[in-house]
Amino acid sequence: MATKHEQILAYIESLEVGEKISVRRIAKELQVSEGTAYRAIKDAETQRLVSTIERVGTIRIERKKKENIERLTYAEIVNIVDGQVLGGRNGLHKSLTKFVIGAMQLEDMMRYTEADNLLIVGNRLKAHEYGLRAGAGVLVTGGFDVTEAVKRLADELELPVISTSYDTFTVAAMINRAIYDQLIKKDILLIEDIVIPSEETHALQEMDTVERYHELNERTAHGGFPVVDERGKLKGIITTRDVIGCSPDERIEKVMTRDPIAGTMKMSVASAGHRMIWEGIDLLPIVGDSGFLEGLISRQDVLKALQTAQRQPQQGETIDDVVKSQLQQTGQGELTFTVTPQMTNAYGSLSYGAYTTMLAEAAEQTLKIRKRKDSVLENMTVYFLKPVQLESVLTVRPSILDLSRKSVKVDVEITDGDEVVGKALLTLQLLDR
Template sequence: MATKHEQILSFIESIPIGSKLSVRLIAKELNVSEGTAYRAIKEAENTGLVTTIQRVGTIRIETKKEENIENLTFEEILKIIDGELLGGKDGLNKTLNKFIIGAMTEDAMLRYITEESLMIIGNRESAQRLSLENGAAVLITGGFRADPNIIALSDQLGLPIMTTSYDTFTVGSMINRAMTDQLIKKEIMLIESIYTRLKKTHYLSVNDTIYDYRIANQSSQHTRFPVVGPNNRLVGIVTAKDIIGKEDTVSIKRVMTKEPAYTTTHMSVASISHTMIWDGLEVMPVVSDEMKLLGIVSRQDIMKAMQTQQRQPQTGETIADQINQLIKEVEEEAYTFNVTPQMTNGTGTISFGVLSEIINETTHLTLSNQNKRNLVVEQIQLHYLNLIQLGSDLVIRPKIFDKSRRSARLDIEVFSESGLAAKALVVCQLFQKQ
């Protein structure tokens, strides 16, 4: 029998597209509490069944199918930026390898243009022509149109020329997000891709006894078992230490740990690895949004996935990749970085996001080189003290001031030609490579 939560979601799915709904309407229609109705509406919003518009209310919308873009084509880019194709339709199926922001002279552009790259540029006709002639598609920002001669050239070469109303920085961020989310699989590995399904593992019921635990333990590789109640809902977990000195006839319900740590299928492997390693968990239950047990994920599954993740080749070059390539170690605990045009915002100074990524990458380099351990940055407190201009040569000096087996804190200073330009406090978690 479906739970009230599931009944409400089914009701929402049956509502015609474009209809308005509210907590009060659902509570009255299905005879449930307003709290239950509210939680179901939030779940429906998370899954794309409804959307909430300010001063309008909650509206039933058409569910968008999740697309797995293996190759980011220019046609996909056109959709992402809400753009308009001006010419070069025959090249829409070509794959984007990288994008370039044209905030530079034409002579400097030639160093960055490659075939099947995308030049993001404003209303500069000669630069648009130069890009097309050297194999790059063109995206014109700010809502500008292209000259008919440029459009004819794009049709002749089979290279798309597009326009969008967004500004250059916004477009670059949108494309970078698409490359990160859709192309770099190692950055978005989720629990759903690695956990062990229920039918392939062991679990116990509140009606079972310690004897049932001992039987399950004989054919399992771990000693922690989820415990379920009615409707297969997770209610606890039982471990080897819970049954020490207990008789076989004792109920599992009496010895189990209630409200155990758990994960859902849409949580990331990286985030769950923190919890498992930090708390010393051998196994963690995997549940649905209604708390129904779906399976388990073990520490071995997590470590294997993260090792595979690190070995997996990248299929696209993002801003993070470019930043990593530009960071050079010049001496012990000191790194340099040159600010290129792609790393700046509209004022010609370094983007705050780029500066944060430099801090992040420097932290990884420092701790990985010293400890040969995996790490995840948890928090960065960044203070931008002086403007960092295009072309600046930065010196980054990280200093570890607190470190334990499981965590580390660093003080990182960034110097430009004018002196101290930024300062950051970084907190991260460490875990041993397997």
């Protein structure tokens, strides 16, 4: 039985795109408290099922697929630019494909303006009308109003006319930043990208016997299986260690590990991998909000996904990517690192965040090259001996102090010319293949 929260989310998902929703309406229609309805609407907003717009309300929007993540809706534009909707509210849920800045003669502007575009323009009254007739939404910069005729036309065509107090350059920069942030989000690998769905997962029931485990083990060559009840709710996990010395007639519920560590579809692959190493587990069941089994991932799946992600061309560059791009191998077990303007603090020296990222990446690269091992950082002690200036070319010398089966200690020395500017001791956990 789905929880009230899940029922509300399913109801919201079933609504037509563009439909207006409210806490009172959901509470009344689904016979739930207003508090439960409010929490579900907030969750739906996080899942990008709805968008809340000031002076308009909460409306159902189209959830973007990952490949279309760089496409924004008019509703999102309103929130990005702190805008006010002057007309065409019924079209706020629509997606737009292109932005056109109207900084040219009217006839030339219309050559570039098409349906599903957003025309960014100032107080050029004719341009507002022409843009709407071309099938584009209009964003009026500088806080200007539009004529009543344009507002009526926008309502008739269901194309939003939005006004913002920002200037055109600031608006373009804000929209560009929003798209860029979404591209970075797209690059983050989530469990849902690599999970083996429950339909393809072999699971055991609590009432099954150890003999049934051995049958599945021989047929699939898997060492562990999730254990579910008759409704499909996760109850435990069973591995080879649990069944050693057990009678074939023994029930699974007697020998399984109860309340196993589980993940969710929205958990990042890196986070899941770290949890699996930390807890020393090879299998991670994936569950929904109510604890029902939705899939399974293994440590091999995580390793394979992370290695593939490292080879993918990045579409959005994070601060991590900027720092890592400046680390170069020299061939003598050393690395060079160039300090660029993005990595500096207010005083023009290397920031602490960039410094620690550089140290962690240098240690991880050294382990990959010398020991062919993947790792995750557990602990770091850093000594900032001297400030590092902009455009300095640093020499980074990592050396492995201690290597065990599960972890490694790495000493890193950073020099600028002949001067030592920093030292660090890092402890990393090793990822078993």
